[in-house]
Amino acid sequence: MIDGLKKEIEGVRRSFLNEIAQIQSPEKLAALKERFLSRKKGIVSQQLLKLRDCAAAEKPVAGQLINQLKMFIETELARIEEKIGARRGTQEQWSDCSLPASDLPIGRFHLIAEIQRQIEDIFLNLGYEIASGPEVELEEYNFTALNIPEYHPARDEQDTFFIEGFANMVLRTQTSPMQIRYMLDHQPPLKIISPGKVCRKDDPDATHTPVFHQVEGLLVDQGIHFSHLKGTLEVFCRSFFGPDVNLRFRPGYFPFTEPSAEVDISCFMCSPRQGIPPAGTSAADAASRVQSDCKVCKGSGWLEILGSGMVHPQVLLNCHIDPEIYSGFAFGMGIERVAMIKLGVPDLRMLYENDLRLLGQFG
């Protein structure tokens, strides 16, 4: 009995394969499906009817054989259906590919964190290491070791938060104390940046928030000079703001650097080539292209970006590094300020409201 069934099933299988091989249209495929799989008159159903005649012992095997046939036919039909596109366009499978896409949720990085990462990446590529330190800092490291003794007028420029119950601790007003921490732990050559949060007791306004972010850089080795500082900052500024920007070093004052320099970049919006006169023109010509109504530089042609200088010998001495053998440079910049300039953020307070509509514009 089983052997006969086996032969019969093989016959059905072959005839199905023959027929399906010739089918081109969805209509013919539907007819084929009807003929083989219809509940009542389908060829497979007809086979199932034969189970009644089987001996009880043979029923499971026979049933399995017929089921295998059914699954084979279903699978093949589905495969061909898909191939000739018979599934599309049928009444019960309506779809419209022009329906709008859903808003799948996306998340973004905070603008400040993203700018910080961009700055870090440039310096990592230049071979700097990232050094981070505590936000509650020893007053010694934040000021005294950086050559800002008590009662120094420079302390006035950085209104400081003090910690209740810890007379020698402050919220760091700059990321510069990392210089001290790192130099106390490492011998030159050393080459680090230290990004992070800093706090100054400023009432919030459009350009000040009591908490903000800085990136500090430090390089100490033998034979380091002021022109190295300029080269490094030029590479950084051109990488970050655009290959055309030019740098202007101005004398400045930081107690922990000597000589010190304020660094301006030419306004990348209206006059990036300021200060580098193209052949055949004068510096005055270049300056004349500064737009007096430029919203970025307010007509000055220059944007103040960085504070920098050669590490003060006293600071090296405070960290047990001999200033007669080693020299170094340091620089620092405010991330919010850089963000303000590069991206046109009008009011720094907005960055700390964490309005998702605003954050959604960046990062």
Add this chain to the structure above:
Amino acid sequence: MRINIDYLRKFISFEQDTKALQDLLTVSGLEVAEVMTVEGQTVFEIEITPNRPDWLSHYGVAREIAAANGQARFLPLMVDGIALVGGEKRFAIAIEDASDCWRYSGAIVRDVRVGESDPAVQKLLISLGLRPINNIVDVSNLVMMTCGQPLHIFDLGQLQGEQIRVRRAKKNEKIRLLDEREVALNEDFLLIADASRPLALAGIMGGLESGISPRTRHIFIESACFNPLVIRRASRLLGFKTDASYRFERGMDVEATIPALKMALLLLGQTQPPSYFQDVYPRPLPPTVVPLDKDYPSRLTGINIEPETSSAILQRLGFQLQDQGSRWQVQVPSHRVDVSCKQDLVEEIIRIHGYGHLQAQMPLSTNPFLRIDREREIVQRLKNQLAASGFNEVINYVFQSPEENALYDPQLPPLALKNPLGKDFSVMKNSLLAGMLKNTAFNANQYWERIAIFEIGNVFGQHEGRILEEKKLAISAYGLKQKKDWRSREEAFDFSYFKSLLAMLGRLMRLDFAFKKQAHPAYIDTCSFAIEIAGRPCARLGEVAPEFCRYYKLERPVFAAEIDLQALVAAVGEKRFSGTNRFPAVRRDFTFLMAKTVSYEELRSCLERLQPEVLESFELTDVFQGPSVPADKVSFSMGFTYRAQDRTLTGDEVNAIHLEFTAKMVEQMHLIQR
């Protein structure tokens, strides 16, 4: 500080127009912040760095222009014509401690008439931002604005006894100042006193009683140099500054007292020597001498600067050079209190030579090796995953209100600020949650429906006199996980999603996160968990407690977690290649009823205990409660995957193992097989 350009031209001639002068000063380090027209005159507002008190006058600026323009000298007011002799013995001047007051010079002028100053002087003072008071006081201000030296002028009639004393105040001593405020003094304050009482707070402000009044007939002019630290400390204690204290605390020229005195006499119309003059200078300060190698300016700047260039610039700035072959001995002029080392001298040289001459060069220095910042890499990986899951990064302040700290955990002793911006910002955060709830509320008020955020920041506390500072990653979710649209149902965030998110971060780091129920004040008791890695706590998560949410007027549940990044980073290990199992896996399902009083966690730990060696993993595929399930039970369906390390398992083998395993489960957990 303000500089009147017309007045400046009295001391120096220069060819620059206003714009060119502005640029010249800016590139020399005197940043011109604003150009104004006051009383028809051009006035610069100049920002002067704290190291250059010598610039706080028209002389100082003139000196700088002279050096920058290569002029040998500027033209000071002709004061040399006045001889200071004065034989009158009105009183002695005594400096109690020579380290408090380095020099004290004074002169008496008799028979003055107090009245208004000349209109031109008034106009000049107004242009410099000063209020004209009377012809006597105006002279002291004019001298200060001209040459920098602050003077103080006393009404001689108010000075009692035969002694002027420069001394520290005594405890409980008081003085009423010119601005009529009364100040209680102590030993930190330096006084100018007569025989019986304080006359002035040295270097800060005069006393009301000894001040110039319309009845004043004779005056005593003080021109002194005080220790900057003493003045600064007193000014800090008082909480205010004056034009005089601002200058003294930065350091004044000890040699300037006499010329300033002479200038005052000249401006008061005195052509004869004063009747009384004293100059007390107990310990004359030797000039500062700094050795400078002639090639050092080139070495420190990296550009070639000829020795002739260096010496010419230094001399133009008033330094005196003694040539010693390969080096100079450089004598620093007395007004340059900021110059003490060779680097200072190089700054002077390159400043005048021009910072524009610096050549961009890249240093060749490298670190001995590059330390990869693992924490940064791990944090970046977590951030990327969170962003990909639709979470937005926020950044908040590091301080908040004491209530916010207490809402997180009232037991933790807060780290408070001594001088906060206000009560709302008076303690350092003990958790990032409060800030994130605030951000959530802000955005909920903007009708934002899906508020999924994270923050990386430090939290603070104290323990046994030590400050605690830990870096955390906090995550929170509020509102809709999925907004309704034509193809998706609306779905709110729930705890199981949030737990899955945390578990995903654990898997991302290949860490085995164990969720342990643990009560915490910030979270609802029934939904508060600690996450442990190999028994060590590294995070906390749960549904935020309703009081905490209500504080920010948040009506829907907030799910939040806070991860200790240091613990997490420490747990992440380096992996080596470990191969993959190529034998086939066999899966068996099992559905059963379990009492509602038993938690899945108990079942899970039971399964781990009973786990046959070839059981690779198990998963919960369905949880069902319905009419077919008794009210005190829950139906669970689980899938079990079996796989051996060394062979293909046969069906019979697996069936036997599965049967034995599930029978033990049923027995130990009192399950009912379905």
